[in-house]
Amino acid sequence: xxxxxxxxxxxxxxxxxxxxxxxxxxxxxxxxxxxxxxxxxxxxxxxxxxxxxxxxxxxxxxxxxxxxx
Numbered sequence: 857x858x859x860x861x862x863x864x865x866x867x868x869x870x871x872x873x874x875x876x877x878x879x880x881x882x883x884x885x886x887x888x889x890x891x892x893x894x895x896x897x898x899x900x901x902x903x904x905x906x907x908x909x910x911x912x913x914x915x916x917x918x919x920x921x922x923x924x925x
Contacts (some may be wrong), residue, residue, distance in 0.1 A: 881915030884922065 869885035873892050887893055908923035 875913040875916060875918060875920070877918045878913060878916035881913035883911045883913050883920060 867886055867924040871886050871888045871890065872882045873884045873886060875883050876894055908921040911919070911920050911922050913920070
């Protein structure tokens with residue numbers, strides 16, 4: 857289940873996530889203390905892909921599945 861919540865400005869999501877494919881498009885922001893990693897396996901099994909949020913790079917148009925661990 858993906859839960860969306862209204863974000864307050866106090867969270868300071870000031871670290872951008874740059875598209876790994878084109879290295880130009882910004883696909884989101886995370887807190888400065890957090891890390892974003894790319895899965896080494898590539899695609900996740902179908903049951904795990906249901907628990908993610910799909911984001912699209914505004915520059916190259918590639919789709920990425922974002923999920924938390």
